[in-house]
Amino acid sequence: MAKGKNSAVAKTNGGAVTLSKEAMEAMAGTEGHEGLGAQDFATPFLKILQSNSGAVDEGSDTYVEGAKIGNFMNSGNQKLYPAGETLFLPVACNTHWVEWVPNGGGFVRQFEPGELPPGNIRDKITVELENGNEARYTHSHFGFVIGPDRVPDQVVFACDKSNITPSKKLNSALQGSRVDGKSLNRFAHVIVLDTERRENDQGVWRRLQWKGLRVIDFEDPIERGWFEAGKTMHSLVKEGNIKVDDAQREEGTTAGAKPPSDDIPPASDSDLHF
16 A cells, blocks of 8 residues: 555554554554553663674574664664664663673573672672672663664663773763753753774674764654653653563673773762663
């Protein structure tokens, strides 16, 4: 069916379908989701694709057509986002520690915000636990990822290891953003998401690199919609209705490589950045 003035394009996980205006009016609504709470939905994470990500391996059961190393992927619907061409509207940032089994062994537990894991601090963002596992200091950015189609998708972008440094710089830049001397809400901004190649004696990986921080264009109805969506999400996060479940994300984002020694959390980090 060709798209006309009396039709609309509906986007689903299976792709895009064109609906007539009559069909859209009949189908629109939220019925059928009653009784479901935040705990009943999978938390979509935004991931940086690495060389060991199944999504880029054509022989893997989790291969995603078109996936490339260094690009981003929504873990919920496997939608791909090109590095350097993707926007992110930040809403809030939660900081906590997460316990993992080393060398890809998997998720163990998520510490409460403010709870410090007992053990030997290796590099200020990693703690070696008595059971042989490791706890990693993590920034979880709640927000919307926006591709070239300008459609916002709600995600959580978890930053640990070497992604802590660009995450810290982003928090500082957002906190320091001013217009006519006045602070702006976190969700009044967008950034461009990119990645950069990093390597050390333990491997090669892609690290987060953000750029182009700007205030959204309130005169643009689409960008104004992003702002309103961010405002709504912020309220849900603040009220505890949207939470991070690290059990639903793969271990780390840096293919196991150890980050540089300057990737440490600032002593003044609070539990939530609103």
